Amino acid sequence: MxxxxxxxxxxxxxxxxxxxxxxxxxxxxxxxxxxxxxxxxxxxxxxxxxxxxxxxxxxxxxxxxxxxxxxxxxxxxxxxxxxxxxxxxxxxxxxxxxxxxxxxxxxxxxxxxxxxxxxxxxxWPDMKNKLYICLNQPLPLHIRQLTWRLYLSNTKVRKQYIDQLNTNPRAAISMYDYDISQKCETLLNSEHTFNDLKGSVGIFYGMKATLSYYHSILKTKNRLRDVEHLLAVPFMDVASTNISRREPPPGRVVALIVEEFMTFLGSRPGFVIDSGSDDHNDEVIAFIDKVAKLLQRRHPEVSRMITDKFVPVKEKIVATETGSYALLTEGLMTLIRPMIRSVFVTYLKMDTLLYIWDQYMIGVDTPGFNNEWLAIVTVTLLGLIKEKLKEATSVSI
Incomplete structure (x- = not known):
């Protein structure tokens, strides 16, 4: 008692x-x-x-x-x-x-x-579904940490990592460990939206260890994609209160980050993974269509801007509603795919980004939720950068 x-x-x-x-x-x-x-x-x-x-x-x-x-x-x-x-x-x-x-x-x-x-x-971790009352508002730090932990819980992933460290720690390090280290250091020191993490020894080592282990279990000779480095950063920021700025993080903290990061990667919809496979391409097209329709309803002037950016590069333009919509979806395909692959990392300040990720985590177990949520965020962001789109010389960013 x-x-x-x-x-x-x-x-x-x-x-x-x-x-x-x-x-x-x-x-x-x-x-x-x-x-x-x-x-x-x-x-x-x-x-x-x-x-x-x-x-x-x-x-x-x-x-x-x-x-x-x-x-x-x-x-x-x-x-x-x-x-x-x-x-x-x-x-x-x-x-x-x-x-x-x-x-x-x-x-x-x-x-x-x-x-x-x-x-x-x-x-009672099964009560995590009650967290839906926190939708549409940023979570306090400690609730954010627990929410991400509950929704991305995967004891199998954590156990495999810990067992690997205990039995053969060298196998938990990528053959491209040095390359990963260089990219982590460059990213943390150069990206202005990561300013709070800049210069932290603990964050650097925690991020490098997480990505190095992740690559080691992929059993591939291909290097990690840049987007995989980006997607690790929000986890480092959320864990930062448990990480010293002057020394590497304790193993239990890295184990938790590995668990959450790898579970998150596995939870992504196909249009976020966007690997180029036929299945993912179909999901990308469906997502772009959802964004296009929503953008036309909420921000028609932005839709016209994106369409106009594409006109000069087309040899023939069919001046019909169908033709204009095709230009819009093609423009959006170029404009938002990098944004969606990174789930807005580097496109938004960290506090805004974590708010968006909070909603993603709470909805991760609800089928279709994050398709709708990420489409709404994308359209909202496009509406907010309307003036920048006016100044752009092409649809590429």
Whole structure:
């Protein structure tokens, strides 16, 4: 019990106690029990304890769904909301009175709520789907770190990396390790959107180790593509608070970055991978079509600009709606493919980029979500750079 109290903030434990002592909780348990009993009767099962663990979970889930939205259920939800608000505010008021912190009350409320959310997610990682309420807003650093970790969890990848280091560490290093080192150093020191990472020994070594291992397991004589170096950078930035600027990062931190980075690479839609295969080309064409249609609706003037940029290089132009649309999609193909391959890395400042990646992570398990999300981001970005497009001499960037 003492261990549990150390896991959760005190205000959250008090909140739990108040809720379980309430008549609303008793009413909910009775209704849940009745719903489970009804299922047992229908299934000709005498006792709940006769069920296997997966069956118990299924019965509980069905029973909860059956009473969800009812008077008792809604009454409990309202009680939970009131008690949570009360417990959190009482704890913050105590901090202000006893500890005289420098932070404002609003800051303390946010920090305490964040601490509570993190403790619950660590205990029940399957609740990560509740993070959809964070869509359309940037995540605080610690919630961002945990969110990326939960959605990109792949213990098999991490175990393979750790086992490789323990049994044959040389095999975890690419034959092109020096080349990867050079590219990492050049990229971190020259790209202005990576300024906060510039000069960090820890970031350099962590990025190099991640990419070197990734290449080593590809079993190829081809060097890594530039875009693969770019895609490693957001992971380094998110992990930067756990990495010293003066020395290489600890192995456990690199293992986590390897796990997240490689799982992310595997999660990418085909139009992001864009390897040139027939399957990926079909996805690229479908994505460009989605962007073109959305751009015509939201920013028709930008659509016309992109089309006009292509007119001079065409020998014959068919002055029809179909012909104009073909020019638009061809222009977009040239304009946005590099942007999408890198998922906007180097095209946006880091804080904006991480906001976009936060949404990507939260939607990664939802089929089709990131097709829509990345199309919306692309169209929004094209709308914002309208003036720059006016000055451009060609559609290439």
């Amino acid at each position: 003492a261990g549990a109290q150390q896991t959760y903030p005190k205000w959250l434990l008090q909140c739990k106690q108040h809720i379980t002592d309430s008549k609303e909780w008793d009413g909910f348990l009775k209704e849940l029990h009745d719903a489970i009993q009804q299922q047992l009767t229908q299934s000709h099962v005498q006792y709940f304890s006769d069920l296997s663990e997966p069956e118990k979970e299924l019965f509980m889930e069905r029973a909860t769904q059956a009473i969800k939205g009812g008077t008792v259920y809604n009454g409990l939800c309202k009680k939970v909301s009131v008690i949570t608000d009360q417990s959190l505010n009482e704890d913050v008021s105590r901090q202000l009175l006893e500890e005289s912190p420098m932070d404002t009350k609003t800051d303390l409320v946010i920090e305490s709520a964040e601490e509570g959310a993190l403790s619950l997610l660590k205990k």
